[in-house]
Amino acid sequence: MKYDGTCNGNPQNLKPNTMQRRNFLKTGASLLGALPFTSLSSFTMASPTNTTIEATHRFRIGQIKCAVLHDNLFTYQAKDFFTNADPTDVEKALKGYRQTTSIASPFVALLLETDSRKILVDTGAGSAAAPNLADGKLLALLKQEGIRPEAITDVVITHFHPDHIGGIFNEKGQLNFPNALFHYHATEWDYWHTSKSDHQPSQFKYFIEKNITKLKDKNVQLIKGDMQEILPGVTSVIADGHTPGQVALQIDSEGQSLLYISDAFLHPLHIENLHWQTSYDLEHEKARQTRIKLLEMAYKESMLVQAFHFDFPGLGHVDKMGDRWIWKSSAANKS
Numbered sequence: 001m002k003y004d005g006t007c008n009g010n011p012q013n014l015k016p017n018t019m020q021r022r023n024f025l026k027t028g029a030s031l032l033g034a035l036p037f038t039s040l041s042s043f044t045m046a047s048p049t050n051t052t053i054e055a056t057h058r059f060r061i062g063q064i065k066c067a068v069l070h071d072n073l074f075t076y077q078a079k080d081f082f083t084n085a086d087p088t089d090v091e092k093a094l095k096g097y098r099q100t101t102s103i104a105s106p107f108v109a110l111l112l113e114t115d116s117r118k119i120l121v122d123t124g125a126g127s128a129a130a131p132n133l134a135d136g137k138l139l140a141l142l143k144q145e146g147i148r149p150e151a152i153t154d155v156v157i158t159h160f161h162p163d164h165i166g167g168i169f170n171e172k173g174q175l176n177f178p179n180a181l182f183h184y185h186a187t188e189w190d191y192w193h194t195s196k197s198d199h200q201p202s203q204f205k206y207f208i209e210k211n212i213t214k215l216k217d218k219n220v221q222l223i224k225g226d227m228q229e230i231l232p233g234v235t236s237v238i239a240d241g242h243t244p245g246q247v248a249l250q251i252d253s254e255g256q257s258l259l260y261i262s263d264a265f266l267h268p269l270h271i272e273n274l275h276w277q278t279s280y281d282l283e284h285e286k287a288r289q290t291r292i293k294l295l296e297m298a299y300k301e302s303m304l305v306q307a308f309h310f311d312f313p314g315l316g317h318v319d320k321m322g323d324r325w326i327w328k329s330s331a332a333n334k335s
Contacts, residue, residue, distance in 0.1 A: 006300040057313035062253025065113040068313040071124030071136040072107040084261025119154045126166025152177040158262035159246035166209045185223040241287025257303040267328035
């Protein structure tokens with residue numbers, strides 16, 4: 001893949017060694033770490049959450065073995081998840097999910113196994129991607145599944161936020177999945193490697209440079225356009241708004257389908273209240289249009305849905321009651 005852009009805001013005189021990366025991530029600027037955001041102007045740091053929950057959830061889509069891997073857990077504040085909603089309405093609605101205004105939210109990765117491929121979707125937060133955040137557990141969970149990092153054939157990155165890209169490289173700058181073909185959308189790459197993202201904090205772009213830009217010399221297959229079958233049974237779906245090049249994934253096998261929606265929805269209340277906005281979306285109207293698009297897809301085809309930030313394992317279905325969308329949590333097809 002040819003690299004035709006620059007990573008603006010690159011800090012000068014920083015050597016790519018482990019100690020400096022650690023020091024950088026421990027500074028106040030590293031508040032960007034491990035969170036689905038696009039601006040620090042109204043950003044509130046999420047809190048690490050020490051809660052023991054299921055680490056791996058296994059299920060099947062036809063002949064495809066699937067596993068949702070619980071990499072990490074953070075607590076966000078409702079005022080950041082629902083910026084334009086009445087706080088009283090939000091607090092009341094959260095009670096329906098047995099939640100307070102401090103919302104525990106998982107970081108996950110999705111493992112897909114076919115006869116010929118081992119596909120990893122997103123890579124979690126990686127090593128110390130934010131102050132006081134424990135290292136991600138992705139590699140340990142893969143080991144528990146009997147999967148060596150070298151055996152991963154493909155890595156699909158849905159977008160370039162830290163909680164999705166932190167596990168690509170280790171602290172020595174080496175690929176965690178050295179034999180994988182990496183897939184991400186050309187629009188996402190273009191946004192972060194041209195002047196289009198000049199308004200983003202330089203520290204954030206530095207994080208992307210250390211976790212994404214180095215892939216320019218690696219084994220990469222750019223995704224272009226919408227509804228593209230990037231691997232057998234795996235179709236990428238444009239899901240912009242959260243970021244310009246975010247993709248969702250439709251996984252199909254033997255008449256069954258899974259829709260991996262990444263960060264198109266951060267909470268089930270964004271399904272039930274499409275006009276409720278989050279401070280973590282770059283373009284609110286595009287994000288709302290994407291939500292409608294994905295909901296219609298999932299509902300029409302009765303797809304199982306996986307949502308990155310919903311209560312682990314984030315699986316469920318969407319339904320309609322009149323003109324209102326409803327989230328129905330489910331652990332269907334558990335293997």
